[in-house]
Amino acid sequence: MGVLNREEDLKTYGYNDDGIVTDSSEDQLKTEESIRRAFFPYTQESPMPLPIARLELRKLRHVKYVLGVIDKAGTHLTALDASKPWLCYWILHALDLLGYRIPERIAVRVISTLQHIQSPTGGFGGGPGQQAHVATTYAAVNALAIIGTKEAYDVINRETLKDFLMSVKQKDGSFTMMVGGEVDVRGSYCALSAATITNIVTPELTANAAEFIARCQTYEGGIGGFPGVEAHAGYTFCGLAALELLGRTDILDLDTFTKWSASRQMSMEGGFQGRTNKLVDGCYAFWTGGIFPILGKMLETAGQDQEVLDFVYDRDGLQEYLLAACQSKTGGLRDKPSKSVDHYHTCYCLSGLSLSQHQMSFRHELKDIAPGGLSALLWTENYDKRKVVGSPSNVLEITHPVLNIRVDKVRKAFLHYYGKAAEDVIEEVDIEIIRC
Amino acid sequence: MAEQKDDVPFYQKPEWADVVPIPQDDGPNPLVPIAYTQEYSTTMGYFRAMCRAQEKSERALDLTKIVIELIPSHFTVWYYRQQLLKELNKDLKTELEWIEWMVEEHPKSYQIWHHRQVIVGRIAQSLFPSTTTTSSSTPSTAQSAEAAFVFDDLSESQKTTVQDLVKSELEFIAEALKDDTKNYHAWSYRQWVLAHFGQGPWWTGELAYTEELLEKDMRNNSAWNQRYFVVTNGFGGLTEEDVQREVQFAKSRIEKTPSNESPWVYLTGILRKGNHSVTEIKEFCEGLLSVPRANFSPFVHATLLDIYEVEAKEQRSAASVEKAKEEAIMLAEKVDSIRSKYWNWRKTQLLKIDVAA
Numbered sequence: 001m002g003v004l005n006r007e008e009d010l011k012t013y014g015y016n017d018d019g020i021v022t023d024s025s026e027d028q029l030k031t032e033e034s035i036r037r038a039f040f041p042y043t044q045e046s047p048m049p050l051p052i053a054r055l056e057l058r059k060l061r062h063v064k065y066v067l068g069v070i071d072k073a074g075t076h077l078t079a080l081d082a083s084k085p086w087l088c089y090w091i092l093h094a095l096d097l098l099g100y101r102i103p104e105r106i107a108v109r110v111i112s113t114l115q116h117i118q119s120p121t122g123g124f125g126g127g128p129g130q131q132a133h134v135a136t137t138y139a140a141v142n143a144l145a146i147i148g149t150k151e152a153y154d155v156i157n158r159e160t161l162k163d164f165l166m167s168v169k170q171k172d173g174s175f176t177m178m179v180g181g182e183v184d185v186r187g188s189y190c191a192l193s194a195a196t197i198t199n200i201v202t203p204e205l206t207a208n209a210a211e212f213i214a215r216c217q218t219y220e221g222g223i224g225g226f227p228g229v230e231a232h233a234g235y236t237f238c239g240l241a242a243l244e245l246l247g248r249t250d251i252l253d254l255d256t257f258t259k260w261s262a263s264r265q266m267s268m269e270g271g272f273q274g275r276t277n278k279l280v281d282g283c284y285a286f287w288t289g290g291i292f293p294i295l296g297k298m299l300e301t302a303g304q305d306q307e308v309l310d311f312v313y314d315r316d317g318l319q320e321y322l323l324a325a326c327q328s329k330t331g332g333l334r335d336k337p338s339k340s341v342d343h344y345h346t347c348y349c350l351s352g353l354s355l356s357q358h359q360m361s362f363r364h365e366l367k368d369i370a371p372g373g374l375s376a377l378l379w380t381e382n383y384d385k386r387k388v389v390g391s392p393s394n395v396l397e398i399t400h401p402v403l404n405i406r407v408d409k410v411r412k413a414f415l416h417y418y419g420k421a422a423e424d425v426i427e428e429v430d431i432e433i434i435r436c
Numbered sequence: 437m438a439e440q441k442d443d444v445p446f447y448q449k450p451e452w453a454d455v456v457p458i459p460q461d462d463g464p465n466p467l468v469p470i471a472y473t474q475e476y477s478t479t480m481g482y483f484r485a486m487c488r489a490q491e492k493s494e495r496a497l498d499l500t501k502i503v504i505e506l507i508p509s510h511f512t513v514w515y516y517r518q519q520l521l522k523e524l525n526k527d528l529k530t531e532l533e534w535i536e537w538m539v540e541e542h543p544k545s546y547q548i549w550h551h552r553q554v555i556v557g558r559i560a561q562s563l564f565p566s567t568t569t570t571s572s573s574t575p576s577t578a579q580s581a582e583a584a585f586v587f588d589d590l591s592e593s594q595k596t597t598v599q600d601l602v603k604s605e606l607e608f609i610a611e612a613l614k615d616d617t618k619n620y621h622a623w624s625y626r627q628w629v630l631a632h633f634g635q636g637p638w639w640t641g642e643l644a645y646t647e648e649l650l651e652k653d654m655r656n657n658s659a660w661n662q663r664y665f666v667v668t669n670g671f672g673g674l675t676e677e678d679v680q681r682e683v684q685f686a687k688s689r690i691e692k693t694p695s696n697e698s699p700w701v702y703l704t705g706i707l708r709k710g711n712h713s714v715t716e717i718k719e720f721c722e723g724l725l726s727v728p729r730a731n732f733s734p735f736v737h738a739t740l741l742d743i744y745e746v747e748a749k750e751q752r753s754a755a756s757v758e759k760a761k762e763e764a765i766m767l768a769e770k771v772d773s774i775r776s777k778y779w780n781w782r783k784t785q786l787l788k789i790d791v792a793a
Contacts, residue, residue, distance in 0.1 A: 013773075015695075016732070016733070018692070018694060018695050018729055020692060020693055022652070022653040022654065023652075024655035025655060070467055072469060073468045073471065074471055075473060077470050078476055079507065080470075080509075081470060082509050082512070084468065087467075088468070109466065110467050113466040113467045116463040116466070126509075126512070127460070129488075130512040131511065177511075177546075178511055179515070180518060181511065181515070182546060182549075182553070218661065218705075219705030220705065225620070225624060226624060228627050228631075228669065229623065229661070230620065231661075232620065260701075262777075262778035263775070267772070267774045275657060276697050276698055276701065277655045277656070277657045304781075313778070314775075
């Protein structure tokens with residue numbers, strides 16, 4: 001399948017406005033036009049179509065782009081002065097996926113930088129001296145797990161982290177983003193992800209958490225930021241991943257959820273949108289694309305055969321969109337051709353690409369030996385189902401479908417925080433892999 | 437910056453002479469050191485000094501505004517400002533005017549919209565302290581679906597006060613939605629306003645508002661979602677009369693734009709919520725097949741697949757399964773090939789139906 005090499009002219013797959021023009025259809029058609037231009041060299045409409053195998057992920061340029069800010073960031077990044085841990089995470093995770101070995105001299109700086117951002121009352125703020133926030137705490141924990149050394153793990157004060165997470169936990173099961181902050185589903189995911197990695201999950205922390213997320217599932221089937229609010233892929237991933245960490249994905253209405261998720265792939269573009277009747281964006285390769293591995297697990301639990309499913313979306317189409325439309329010639333990845341690159345989009349376009357290349361599946365047969373947070377260790381690649389569009393060198397490192405750091409970094413962190421219990425599970429998983 | 441009356445930066449003024457700014461402690465050789473402007477680093481130095489001392493003063497309040505205007509995503513500053521407004525017992529109406537201006541500049545800031553909610557929540561609480569049901573509500577639980585009052589229990593004059601406040605909030609949000617009809621923060625806050633003040637007459641107006649927006653752009657899914665929110669949460673929930681009216685409403689939009697996903701999801705969503713079977717719109721969908729541009733809409737076929745699947749499960753006949761299967765094939769191969777995996781999976785589900793001999 002895919003979107004570049006289809007029977008009919010690309011335009012045939014574009015949006016049908018039924019002869020009635022509105023703002024939404026106008027934006028959509030304009031976007032399609034710019035994407036068609038990016039696709040053109042590879043399509044049948046071109047006088048000399050390039051083979052899809054020529055689609056290349058320009059890894060070196062992306063590494064260069066990502067590294068470009070680590071020693072000196074331009075004044076325009078002042079806007080991210082309260083998002084420093086995010087910058088660290090986006091940079092490190094992108095490098096990690098690209099297979100760039102993070103050198104010791106950078107690791108030392110990450111550790112020191114985040115040490116200064118940790119709040120004395122627990123959790124991480126947006127920068128030194130700032131109040132702790134659940135999202136920046138998530139990013140900081142992930143960034144330190146990517147560094148993956150004892151010095152990095154030791155930065156995190158687990159006792160105060162627990163206090164901080166409990167201080168934002170609400171009776172109805174939701175989390176505020178900070179003390180006095182807004183409630184939304186991002187809080188649930190960020191809090192539970194950080195707590196799972198560092199092994200500080202308690203019944204108090206998880207009480208009613210699944211019920212709150214279930215209330216955020218809308219009539220469309222996806223999940224909104226708060227009960228009643230429109231279904232949105234960013235919140236849907238967060239809600240779903242949080243439910244997976246809670247072991248409670250069964251609480252969702254599966255039929256509408258599956259349909260809504262599958263409906264987010266754009267017919268002509270191949271990439272994903274985040275909401276109904278909105279535009280494609282490269283970052284949804286992760287937020288929407290990230291739904292599918294967990295959804296695959298849910299469908300398997302409900303008795304479906306993963307063979308038939310193969311992720312329920314068109315993997316070629318998504319990868320073609322990312323490779324042909326989201327790469328900047330000078331490095332970095334972007335939302336769509338009309339937008340400029342940034343570290344956020346680079347991180348999430350690559351995360352989505354990795355998830356699309358490596359089909360991750362859950363080792364149901366081992367779930368009894370991996371209770372609670374340990375079940376995160378049961379995600380392994382279904383190697384037969386690997387699919388790398390374009391040049392074989394496009395293959396990225398494997399990211400964890402729930403925690404979004406490399407699978408090997410998840411293992412390492414769990415060995416540190418869960419000790420022997422994690423070791424036993426990993427051993428069993430590896431035996432299973434060899435046995436199959 | 438409306439506050440500054442002259443060109444002298446605040447820190448050169450005598451009232452700041454006693455404050456020693458605190459430099460940012462990044463540690464040695466931080467990752468991603470940002471090239472701050474001089475103005476930014478100096479201002480933040482003073483902010484850190486205020487914050488560390490937790491000074492509760494007018495100058496601290498003025499400073500939070502300066503910092504926020506430099507970096508509206510700085511959540512620590514907002515929280516500090518919220519505490520200052522309370523401690524100094526400031527006029528919250530003035531605060532609302534400033535937020536209005538800030539929203540225009542930064543319509544997608546989580547912090548600004550949340551601040552609005554905190555402030556309006558406080559105003560609501562202060563209106564008639566004895567009647568509030570959530571008097572213990574702290575800022576951290578301010579975003580609650582729970583209403584602040586039982587509207588019907590209020591006196592006539594109290595009702596007017598509440599109605600005026602809600603009206604001005606809804607107008608303010610409508611203004612922001614004019615620039616971006618799908619602004620997620622604006623919609624989120626709008627739902628909070630509607631619910632926070634209980635079951636008042638504004639719910640009726642809200643239905644008309646969604647209709648007005650859908651008149652302009654019937655593909656505005658945020659407006660459809662809002663409509664669903666209104667009919668299922670307002671007026672004591674979804675009645676049979678609502679279902680009938682909304683089904684008609686969605687159908688009439690589908691007839692105009694059959695390839696528009698929003699009214700389709702709305703239609704099936706309302707039916708499900710009202711405990712109606714999707715088979716009730718069978719005739720409607722089949723009718724669309726004879727409309728030239730509608731018969732290629734994936735949503736017509738997707739809904740027919742849902743309908744035929746339900747029928748096949750009831751009838752358990754080979755013919756009924758076949759009928760549903762044809763729709764799945766049509767979707768996978770012709771009208772919605774990007775989702776062929778999904779439709780093929782739906783097809784395999786049909787094969788599991790136990791056909792009676």
